[in-house]
Amino acid sequence: MPQLDLAALHEAVAAAIPDRECLVWEDRRWTWREVTGRSRRLAHVLREHGLGRRDEDVPSWESPHDHLALYLHNGPEYLEGLLGAHKARVAPFNVNYRYVDDELAQLFGDARPAAILYHARFAPAIERVVHRMDRVPLLLQVADASGVPLLEGALDYEQSLAAADDAPLPVRTSPDDLHILYTGGTTGLPKGVLWRIGDLMVGPLGLVRRDGSPIDDLDEAVARAAKGAHRVLVGPPMMHGAGTWSALGGWCGGGCVVFPSRVDGLDAADLLDTAEREGVTRIPLVGDAFARPILAELDRARAAGSPYRLPRLRTLLNSAAAISPDVKARVLEHLPHARIADVLGSSESGFAVTRTGAAARTFAMAPGGAVLSADRARRLAPGEDELGWLAKGGALPLGYLGDPVKTDATFLTVDGARLVVPGDRARLLADGTVEVHGREATTINTGGEKVFAEEVEGVLRDLPGVADALVVGRPSERWGTEIVAVLRPAAAPGDAALRDGCARLLARYKIPKAFLRTDAGLRLPNGKADYAAARALVAAEAADAAETALAPAEDRGHAG
Template identity: 50%
Template sequence: MRFNHATLFAAVAAAMPDRDAIVFRDRRLSYGDVAGRVNALANVLAEHGIGIDAERADLQPWETGQDLVALYLLNGNEYLEGMLGSAAARAASFNVNYRYVEAELAYLLDDAGAKAVIYHARFAPTLGAILDELRQRPVLLLQVADESGNELLPGALDYEAALAAASTAAPDTSPDPDDLYVVYTGGTTGMPKGVLWTQAEILLSSIAAFMPAGLFEVDTLDEAVELIEAGPARVVLPTPPLMHAAAQWVALAGILSGGSVVFPAVVDRLDAKAIWDVIDGEGVMLMNMVGNSFATPLMDEFDRGGRSGKTVQMMGTGGAILSAPVKQRILDALPHLAIADVAGSSETGSQLSNISMSTAPATSGVFAAAPGSCVVDDDHEQILEPGDPRSGWLGRWGAIPLGYLGDAEKTARTFPTIGDKRIAIPGDRARHLADGGIELLGRDSVTINSGGEKIYAEEVEEALIVHPGIADVVVVGRPSDRWGSEVVAVVAVADGHDPSDDELRADIEPRLARYKLPKDFVRVDKVLRSPAGKADYRWAKDIALTTPSPDTSHSENKELVP
């Protein structure tokens, strides 16, 4: 069976109205409570003419016949209500990076043609500054009150007041499994792009693993709900911002499977104390995070004492490196849990996984493939067999997106047909190993071509991050007269450490070919990452470009030839 998110949620809520659905600060909202709020929001949207204009079957893959609703929000109940309420109205929500400056926000809202914006009051000044510059001003602004105390923007409605005045009855719509789920890419290596999925396909691609076994084989919605009722009521914590796709997938997995989605009291920054408070206070079973940048402060807080973590069954991570030593640190402290290192993208969903447990040494870099995952040759002409020594493009067929919003050319390029399979190829490099595993090499957009050799930034980052003197690192290329481009590591040094460049090179030399070793190390107080923990390669490149290249003609670097 194929599912629409709003329809599945409504059925689950009707079957278990008293079960906790969302817990955030002083709010403990039952499934019945959330269903009423979702319906009210859908009715508010419908009253403003926001919904669907054309069915999926009548559209090209890069087109949307649904109005788009921008979620310009921090984590909280309003984010999930915005996703489900939009789906119930047959509109489609999309994520907004709340760190964007005015020009970036204007680009995003214009690119999406946003008909509505649901936003926290703290973001009102930035939104208000660009409204008159947009090609099409949104017809509805819903402002969520917060501690900023900012007044309503002109023409905006207070979110809670609007919901209170609206009917909580189900809207007069017929949501379809082919209605859109839209996620914008992060834009850390280029302009953000709107990826168009059907709701049914994103469930199969990225959420199915967290749903009851057999859910997609049933024939009716009632049978699906029976399976969900019979399953465990898990407590789920999406730690990264919900503007990050992987956090949305974990949250949707929780609320569509009858679980409770919980949030820490502090959501505008990573607050390890607040996260542990909610883990132990609510009995979190499943959580996700983003690599070392999340895991290290969480474990630092755990080591201070007074924390349990005994209920956590699985920690998921993705979007940035979680190094093997940090994995092992978690497993040494919490040997009962499993760590799921998940790789994927907005264009492929959860594509690869590496499960670490205390019964075996933690590893990193090689993954088990999800159904449909494959490696495609450089020319996009064939799927490489396991054991083929060539590297290629990481791809996925089966449950994949329709395309990119408004971009037929990029849709055709990223989603080619090879043989009888339409394949998503977003730009990661990989190698298919003989045992069926996939070695992830790195994203092509941050690949460094030095002396005629391709060097994958993530590969160098993973080799460096295991050094105890490095707290965080991003690797980029910098123009070089000698090499064309040279490898530069932008590093934040760990407290109490001061490793020299030579020490760092010596440490990674056994793990990397010499031509991959950084020619320079640029030290910064903190590596800039998005709130979702993803590296900002544009920032790192600017840092590298403004730091003079070392004179390599009289140093040992002269030996670092390909």
């Protein structure tokens, strides 16, 4: 099936609407013509340093491209980096800017970047790890408020662009060119997911008709984009799929991408001020980590007599983490013209199931979706009482970079169709909707019973006084593993109240045996659960308890 590619589509849309706004950040505005010129200049810089695609056949888990690492906070350079890389036929990939040196070195060892585009504040980390790489990459440093000087051997980004040509590139891009998305590594080492850009566009980026069929005609895609009036406010970090897909999806539809002023974390007041000022139509969210601060700011503004006015906002697109039903309902009270759409998927599948409405508990299957049997050998029919695996067909990645074993284990052929099975357990109900139980990797086996952490977390987050909650397992002599909840309290609910609240909705074996409280954040920058932090808190509490138990009686206050 013929497909389009990002570079060619962006060029064609820019030719049709050259003076329309394409990108906005603070008081800076770029038209489609200006973004085209800057991304061409970056592509010329990459090509002049010998980077591009090699004409060779490689297995589905390998890449024929040179790779560009994007080690950046959100901002115009991130989008220019993505687009410029594709114009140069270089495969871009995301870098988690929270990584410490060993994690960064591991990522670069796996991804083998030929070039790194990075904000100046990350220059010290680059300097420490670059000598551990097999080759010295091209370093392009973006000046920022940190004031960190240019690394030795690095090129200043703006100076390089200013000296480069802005003519069209003398290379023909292709839907077969790769876009690499590294997973967050929350359940293991990060893995580079290899998307053909053509598949990415008709999958996660939404280049499809109303009936779900892919748009493969360039003139049709340009005409659709020319009618587009979307303004997408991207708050989630683009180092993860939710942010990148929201931004590029907006561009594929001819929309303008808007960034809030603060790009190194969520500032709800700044985000809503930007949304109001710029008349945004869509805002991506990442679970309660985004929705709760936004709700608090909406409440504050209303109480102060100056509510936010967002008449053009139509969609809050939530992915990667859940929003509590009560939080949804209260947000929609402030935004009666908008809807909250939940999409559940992964870096490997795109969006597999969707739902709307504050009270909805089950999901509708997205096109190409399926629930496989427990042995992953067949598709389940609606109403089969078997806990299976959520799967997705259609436009899919090729595999994992450098990992044929993991590729074969995750991408299956069932009944002649290629499907991806990222690891979510699910049940297909009689009405055709999907009940999602959670990731197998976060399942806790306690006393012979399987407990899905996300189910318990959802109940806890709905209890009064609980701002956030994660659930992990810890060793237990009685149960093998017992469930422990790590809470960030908004008030001070006692353990008994928490147990009673859980007991109304959960079987006894699912109720946490202990509740730990912390003021620390339990979320990664993209809003996903930080299970490593939760496990560290549980381990530290266990170590403190053991030390107390071993201390002399007088030290414990029990002398005489």
